[in-house]
Amino acid sequence: MGRQPCCDKQGVKRGPWTAEEDKKLISFILTHGRCCWRAVPKLAGLLRCGKSCRLRWTNYLRPDLKRGLLSADEEQLVIDLHAKLGNRWSKIAAKLPGRTDNEIKNHWNTHIKKKLVKMGIDPVTHQPLANSKAASSQSTVTDESAKSSDTRDELSLKEGSHREVPRPTDSSEQSSWPESGTNIGSGDDLELLVDWLSGADLSIEAWLNFAGSNNELGNVEGPLPWDGMTDWLLDYQDFGMCSSNSVNDSTIQGSNGSNF
DNA sequence: AATCCAATCAACCGCCATCTT
């Protein structure tokens, strides 16, 4: 008797998430907290695998996520931690609040690894490469490091401190991605929250400021439509989430606020 | 303008660890 798959492969939607799906997932978690992922899609009305829901939440919808490229400090920390921990991305991510293991893993593979190689450092062992021409040209590398692959990084840093939150490419999905100047003071409540979650600077400071004063959204007057709805998020930042009635607290382990 | 190609990153897959019964 084998293990059951985490979900039926048939009838389960795959691929990029739509704004509608995000909305459903956010809505569900807002009202019920994070309960067992296997049940989430059914209860939330999603044709997704529970695993997929968890991943979407963890890597993209979670309110405490930082967006944009890793700072130089963060990058150095990742390198240091990788030297100690190896490819333990979740452990590394736990040391970088607001960053996900997936994000760090991607950044490592696309940026840091190349930089290290160019610098003549073995990205696996963190020791100098044996036959490294690169090692001899290390000085030039530090100047040029990343001229190729990191040009975009530098540009994006210059242009706006960090890269814009990637937008869904499907035009039907873009509806919920606010353009600058979007008037957040009108429209469906949940949609606003989705907009906020999707596009805003979601550092914890922003969340706290936001929850405390609503100042993050300059053009909002009066109480926001989801006032009070985010209390649980603050709870879960500090104490691990799942204050909600229907949720089994024992399943929640958000101990350090970065590892949910 | 069209095509190619490398870079990027969201999402999936399979496996493992832990929990529950």
Place this chain on the structure above:
DNA sequence: TAAGATGGCGGTTGATTGGAT
């Protein structure tokens, strides 16, 4: 203790983007 259920992790893939030609 065994077996199943669930969550989480790390590796990999594939769609998309944007620069180069």
